[in-house]
Amino acid sequence: MILSALLTSVGINLGLCFLFFTLYSILRKQPGNAEVYAPRLVAEGKSQQTNDFNLERLLPSAGWVTRAWKLSEAELLSASGLDGVVFMRIFIFSARVFAFAVVVGVFILLPINYMGKQLSLDIFDLPNKSLESFTISNVDDGSNRLWIHFSAVYIFTAVVCYLLYFEYDYISSKRVSYFYSSKPHPHQFTILVRSIPVSSGRSYSETVESFFTEYYPTTYLSHWVVRRASKLQGLIKNADKLRRLVRLKSANPNQERSRRAGFMGLFGHRVDLLDHYEKKLEDIEENVRAEQSSTLGKEVGAAFVSFRTRFAAAAAIHMQQGVNPTQWVSEPAPDPEDVYWPFFSASFLKRWISNLVVIVACVLITVLFLIPVLIVQGLTHLEQLETWFPFLKGLLRIAFVSQVITGYLPSLVLQLFLYLVPSIMIMLSSIQGYIALSQIEKSACIKVLWFTIWNIFFANVLSGTALYRAEIFLEPKKIPAVLAVAVPGQATFFIAYVVTSGWTSTSSELFRLTTLIFNFIKRNICRKFDDEFEVPSVPYHSEIPRILLFGLLGITYFFLAPLILPFLLVYYCLGYLIYRNQLLNVYAPKYETGGKLWPIVHDSMIFSLILMHVIAIGIFGLKKLPLASSLIVPLPILTLVFNSYCRRRFLPMFKSYSVESLLKKDREEQNDPTMASFHDRLATAYQDPALMRARYSGNSESINAPLLRTSEADT
Amino acid sequence: MILSALLTSVGINLGLCFLFFTLYSILRKQPGNAEVYAPRLVAEGKSQQTNDFNLERLLPSAGWVTRAWKLSEAELLSASGLDGVVFMRIFIFSARVFAFAVVVGVFILLPINYMGKQLSLDIFDLPNKSLESFTISNVDDGSNRLWIHFSAVYIFTAVVCYLLYFEYDYISSKRVSYFYSSKPHPHQFTILVRSIPVSSGRSYSETVESFFTEYYPTTYLSHWVVRRASKLQGLIKNADKLRRLVRLKSANPNQERSRRAGFMGLFGHRVDLLDHYEKKLEDIEENVRAEQSSTLGKEVGAAFVSFRTRFAAAAAIHMQQGVNPTQWVSEPAPDPEDVYWPFFSASFLKRWISNLVVIVACVLITVLFLIPVLIVQGLTHLEQLETWFPFLKGLLRIAFVSQVITGYLPSLVLQLFLYLVPSIMIMLSSIQGYIALSQIEKSACIKVLWFTIWNIFFANVLSGTALYRAEIFLEPKKIPAVLAVAVPGQATFFIAYVVTSGWTSTSSELFRLTTLIFNFIKRNICRKFDDEFEVPSVPYHSEIPRILLFGLLGITYFFLAPLILPFLLVYYCLGYLIYRNQLLNVYAPKYETGGKLWPIVHDSMIFSLILMHVIAIGIFGLKKLPLASSLIVPLPILTLVFNSYCRRRFLPMFKSYSVESLLKKDREEQNDPTMASFHDRLATAYQDPALMRARYSGNSESINAPLLRTSEADT
Secondary structure, X not given: OEHHHHHHHHHHHHHHHHHHHHHHHHHOOOHHHHHHHOHHHHHOOOOOOOOOOOHHHHOOOOHHHHHHHHOOHHHHHHHHHHHHHHHHHHHHHHHHHHHHHHHHHHHHHHHHHHHOOOOOOOOOOOOOOEHHHHOHHHOOOOOOOHHHHHHHHHHHHHHHXXXXXXXXXXXXXXXXXXXXXOOOOHHHHEEEEEOOOOOOOOOHHXXXXXXXXHHOOOOEEEEEEEEOOHHHHHHHHHHHHHHXXXXXXXXXXXXXXXXXXXXXXXXXXXXXXXXXXXHHHHHHHHHHHHHHHHHOOOEEEEEEEEEOOHHHHHHHHHOOOOOOOOOOEEEEOOOHHHEOHHHHHOOHHHHHHHHHHHHHHHHHHHHHOHHHHHHHHHHOOHHHHHHHOHHHHHHHXXXXXXXXXXXXXXXXXXXXXXXXXXXXXXXXXXXXXXXXXXXXXXXXXXXHHHHXXXXXXXXXXXXXXXXXXXXXXOOHHHHHHHHHHHHHHOHHHHHHHHHHHHHHHXXXXXXXXXXXXXXXXXXXXXXXXXXXXXXXXXOHHHHHHHHHHXXXXXXXXXXXXXXXXXXXXXXXXXXXXXXXXXXXHOOOOOOOOOOOOHHXXXXXXXXXXXXXXXXXHHHHHHOOOHHHHHHHOHHHHHHHHHHHHHHHHOHHHHHOOOHHHHHHHHXXXXXXXXXXHHHHHHHHHOOOHHHHHHHHHHOOOHHHHHHHHHHHHHO | OEHHHHHHHHHHHHHHHHHHHHHHHHHOOOHHHHHHHOHHHHHHOOOOOOOOOOHHHHXXXXXXXXXXXXXXHHXXXXXXXXXXXXXXXXXXXXXXXXXXXXXXXXXXXXXXXHHOOOOOOOOOOOOOOEHHHHOHHHXXXXXXXXXXXXXXXXXXXXXXXXXXXXXXXXXXXXHHHHHHHOOOOHHHHEEEEEOOOOOOOOOHHHHHHHHHHHXXXXXXXXXXXXXXXXXXXXXHHHHHHHHHHHHHHHHOHHHHHHXXXXXXXXXXXXXXXXXXXXXXHHHHHHHHHHHHXXXXXXXXXXXXXXXXXXXXXXXXXXXXXXXXXXXXXXXXXXXXXXXXHHHHHOOHHHHHHHHHHHXXXXXXXXXXXXXXXXHHHHHOOHHHHXXXXXXHHHHHHOHHHHHHHHHOHHHHHHHHHXXXXXXXXXXXXXXXXXXXXXXXXXXXXXXXXXXXXXXXXXXXXXHHHOOOHHHHOOOHHHHHHHHHHHHHHOHHHHHHHHHHHHHHXXXXXXXXXXXXXXXXXXXXXXXXXXXXXXXXXXXXXXXXXXXXXXXXXXXXXXXXXXXXXXXXXXXXXXHHHHHHHHHHHOOOOOOOOOOOOXXXXXXXXXXXXXXXXXHHHHHHHHOOOHHHHHHHOHHHHHHHHHHHHHHHHOHHHHHOOOHHHXXXXXXXOOOOOHHHHHHHHHHHHOOOHHHHHHHHHHOOOHHHHHHHHHHHHHO
């Protein structure tokens, strides 16, 4: 890729960004779009938009930028919880890292690379200059200038490690103070016990009661045995769908039924439709009641056990309860709204097998995904495209078209494929046996991260040169040399990738195109104006891996192709502003993990550093500076030592709270009169919502009352 | 190697074994040898030997065999603790495994191998038959008979896994019942807290006191801050040595002094010697007192904290105490007599660094040790020996000599080298930062095991063919093929190794040659008859790896060269008898780990199975049966799955006791009146013996009283 192609790409994307910004600042002021651009404010009743028309509504403005900028961390904490704060810290941390990298990379390394003569390119024709001349490939072999690159690698690693330590420290102290300032939550007092042994002649509930009253006589409070409700949940879901359909039809009898009936009219039965649905609904509700009465007696070998104090609950989690370690397996309970119910019925063996199956499936998906990536990869080589599609030859010769294709198209197609991955990974994680939505999201985040690193970084790097992939990782000795050849070769692709995928995806996040379109269709075509709309939560499992991939690209290309760094810095600054705005207006936290996602960020950064060191070992070997190559070797070891210290110093704080913290909180509340009522509420906090709703609907839900005529007559 | 050479070797070793047995049965009856062959009984005052001479004393007898055989497991448990029982279970388990292996290997696989024609050897000349014809190498390539080997691998793996599961289950249940039947031990009620934070103006003792009274007000009992005593220990050791010397001389003034003085008389000063030692001793004792008074004030940031109940202590171990996870680091306290004091003064960082250094040193020793092994390896090839030492040519041509050299010498030399390794590994483990002697021994056991596997198994296997070693493990894909070529080639060497090293070392264990010689010198040359002699404890760290190596050899050669199996079975039966006798008469347990060594045995067996599978994959590929080669692949995966289940099912029981067990014990003792005095004793149970003895000697030790004239006058 030549410089002008890059500039074209940058131009297009800058234009797109400004277009998105302008459109956003206009569209967000339209009252109909409040649900798209400020669903959170609407849900909280804070949306102050009127339907009055004025000119201001049509003018773009930058007020949101100021508001997002001025937001303090304390405000963010109260609005989005610690997870939101930690999410924003990723941007702050990355911006700091790359601000330093830009200073070193652009002002020191870039000129050195450019002055090199290795690629013997014409130095004066700047626009047609290959971007290769800005990379380390252009530095002469064996040149002493490479020692500057060598020092830069050492200094950069030190700075990143310092920032990582600082950030880990900051977030773990935030986590402790967040715990200190938190109100009593059911999950702090509760543990989940699984694999309760079967006693003959006793129900699980009695077994749990007798076990915990015997071994925790002073601190045991209550328990709630989980009931098998997966079938019931399915039925209720169906009933809900039908109920909504019936309600829609009976609410707008003329308009709705005539349109729908016209659509279905091809098969006759114009008026019967409503009756048909109602009948179906009655059947299902009868099933629900039958299932409900049988289900309530069908206990699963798992229970939520609540204690009087946080300390007692924590002590119970950490210790092996029964003599047999596969029985009475205890773990921290998630928040009631965070519980993922469908997988509770699974036995230890079933969960273990599904865990294995998911791991295999995950590896397979990660590997098989390469096929579309390889096709996309072909698009970056114009010559190949011309041989494949000879009829396009004329078109491809036009400078602009060829620049768009090389600079823009490949990463766009790749990105479209990648949109599917997070939901697949969430699905895989959810059948892996996790009991909390937050755990599923965290696990999916890790899966997506490895998927992204493998399929974007490694697949592009290695398929660009040859199909080494499988073989390379079976011959660890050759990895540095192979990467040293392959990685710099893909520098231009990744610069384009940052600009297209990074910039555009972030601004489209602001613009929320799909939601906007859905909302438009809903309002103008379906004419639905119901107040029930869901406030979305940040999809951490898809956002964090993307942000971390850019971090990986920046760190690995820091000394290879410093040209990538300014674009990354812009990306992180953009992301910082946009996501702060989104956290304020759009996303509401569904549950709170207390910043448990940070260790993923930390590990990913350490991995990126090690990868950079491995490439550096290869590069200095390739550039005929074997001394520098050997002198890099201590660096990954030191980084791993640093990481192992961090794991010891900070990681335990992300797993559980200390005795000191727990007892401090417990004692604060010792004389609190409201604790008694909280303890009472604990007893029923962990009811499966399916069972609750089943009973609720059985006792006639107000809105559905007219539809339950028959069933009520039955009871 | 040919069959007759093997038989010569077997003959020599059988002869040696019987010689050892006969000598043992005579020597053990000599009253002077009681300290060698029954130190345990002597120490317990159970030795009933008289000095009367009778003929029976000179006749060999087999009474000890019957006694060792008849010993029940309950008796063994009471005599040698659970560790002794677990140690004997290794023999029982291995004997079971190889009894099955002998049936399959010798009666099914061996005839098939022998009937093969691949090596086209003369089938009738049995004595000069190469042992190769009994191995799988002799089976024709692509022969369907290899499917029998294939099935044998599957069946054998299943049987070993079943036995492993059974044994793990048995030992973990033994462990629980051992805990239930144990008397209250200080270590059950105590935790060790390290990295106590420094508070300004407060001593560690005050900090610990205030921390635990605040957070464990009802269960905290007492604490004992560790004091820096490493210098003191050195001084006391010197003083002890001198004291003994002085006592010896003053006790036998004529005999002792004259002899020694005659020896030293070359330099004059005939009578001054005693005075000289006494003066030196006085100096040291003064130092000890000075050090003692200064040391008692110098606390280290570590303390033993005792609780009222086992449950409270266990809860405190499992939870993070302070907000900062690197402070108040808690771990289970070892038994007071199990504590390894010298390394207490080390800070977190110092321990961490020494840990890293030890790992590096361990790897280096393991790798550098190959040099002598390679030299030894050369001895197995007679031709090489002849070219190196041409003057030996005549000698080497003698059939008997050549058979001794090929069959016996190499493994003897190797074994001599290996004698040094356990003590080196113990030394390495002891500077690694462990706080208990049992932990040091366990860690050394693992180190010696890997050392043995690498330096005996892999070094012999791989150097026998070429210097692949380093390269092979960097190219994992090639491992099966390389091992498949190399491993069967060394079958004869390992058969000889089992016979020489295995049989002889076990019978020499019975004979205790070095101890016998030392005892003889002590009694007849030094004429020392002091009652102070130490009852030895089983050197698990050197014995277990050796036993496990034979297991590894048996499992990997099970289907390659079944000829090894009967020799192994004999080895395990011998070992079973001999070690039971030794546990009864010689070794007394110094401390009790509660069978924590079993997981090492389990892991080693799993490793052996996986190694066998990898070799099988290679062998079937080599033998042109690719289908069998691929069908073996699921086997290591299944084995690993089995292992991961075992780790989950049993391993937690070897790490800590369950709430159920702890509370059961606590409640039994709740109303026990002796518990009050036990609690009182807990407060001082964890004094450093160096400090105790220092105070003791300061207050004049009765036996040394005459030597302390001057120092007493000072005080």
